[in-house]
Each structure stands twice: as C-alpha cells, then as structure tokens.
Amino acid sequence: MCAEPIKLDPEFQERADVFVVQGDPTHHGTLERLNAPKAKAIILLADADMEAADEKNALIALAVKHLEKIPGQEQDIHGVAELVNSDRQRHLKEAGVDEVISSQDYSSGILAQSALFRQMSEVYRQLLTYSDHTNEFYFYFIEPVY
Structure with a gap:
C-alpha cells in the first residue's frame, strides 16, 4: 500500500501475485481494497519524512487485523513493517505485525x-x-586439518 504514486520494477509488474493498492492506508476504504485479490502479505514501509512513522504503521496494522475478521471474508495477512525507532518495536508487534524490520x-x-x-x-x-x-x-x- 502506498499513498504516493510509485513505479514498480518491471520484474514485479509482470507478476500476478504482486499488486499495489494506491491510496492513504490510514483510511478504511483503501484498506478494504486488500480484500478484492485476497492479500496474503502486506509490507508497511516507514514514512521517513514523518515524525511518527512507527505509530502510523501500528495504526495501519490494527486496521488490517480488523479487516481480517470481516465475516465471510476472513483471511490471514502476514504483516511486515519497517521500524524507525527501536523503542517502538513492541507497539508494532502488539498491533499485529508479524515481522518487524529495522533497516538501521x-x-x-x-x-x-x-x-x-x-x-x-x-x-x-x-x-x-x-x-x-x-x-x-x-x-x-x-x-x-590438524
């Protein structure tokens, strides 16, 4: 999911199992579009220009976990999130992120x-x-050899 327009690498554009949901991921309408192709995983990249990037990703993760439980559309989405501040790893895990990656x-x-x-x-x-x-x-x- 990405709020800003992005251009996928040509290798990924040809893959049927990779897709991008454009829009603000903090809005439920954007997240609900994940259900259409039955997403299996979601990557939450940290917005480096934002002061509360980890908190935003935790909010998105909570919303995704809520969408997983919609009756008749139940699914298990594997969540991977980029972490900016290592003190906030627990928040992302408690929000339902399966894997937290700190590139720093x-x-x-x-x-x-x-x-x-x-x-x-x-x-x-x-x-x-x-x-x-x-x-x-x-x-x-x-x-x-000795």
Whole structure:
C-alpha cells in the first residue's frame, strides 16, 4: 500500500501475485481494497519524512487485523513493517505485525561486520538480492586439518 504514486520494477509488474493498492492506508476504504485479490502479505514501509512513522504503521496494522475478521471474508495477512525507532518495536508487534524490520540496525551491523571481515558486504549483498534464481543457500563444511 502506498499513498504516493510509485513505479514498480518491471520484474514485479509482470507478476500476478504482486499488486499495489494506491491510496492513504490510514483510511478504511483503501484498506478494504486488500480484500478484492485476497492479500496474503502486506509490507508497511516507514514514512521517513514523518515524525511518527512507527505509530502510523501500528495504526495501519490494527486496521488490517480488523479487516481480517470481516465475516465471510476472513483471511490471514502476514504483516511486515519497517521500524524507525527501536523503542517502538513492541507497539508494532502488539498491533499485529508479524515481522518487524529495522533497516538501521541491519545497516550498522553490516558496516561493522564488513570492517572486521573483508568482503563481508558482498556476502550480505548476495543474501539480500532477490530474484527467482538467487534464493537458495548452500553450506560447505570443511574438515579441519590438524
């Protein structure tokens, strides 16, 4: 959901399982359009220009959880929200968000790990790059030689 017009990456435009609901997500009319295609997941991005971005996402999450319980239209929408202030993670979880992601926490961790271990940023880049061909993990165990 997005209040501002966005342009989807061409790869996502062709997918039948990805859609964007345009409009203000704090209005129930906008949220009710989630029921039309039976949304399975929702991503709540933080509005960086807003002082209360986490609070806005908590409000939206509460409204989505309410819509999940509409008689005859029951559904389970997996909610993922971006967190700005780590002190507010509990609020998002209590509002019904299933997963809370703090990009600031990850970015500082990636910077620190990359400073300690050369080329670690390349490992993170590969792990965080999505395509139909890059979502597999392979583990190689090497026996230590004594």
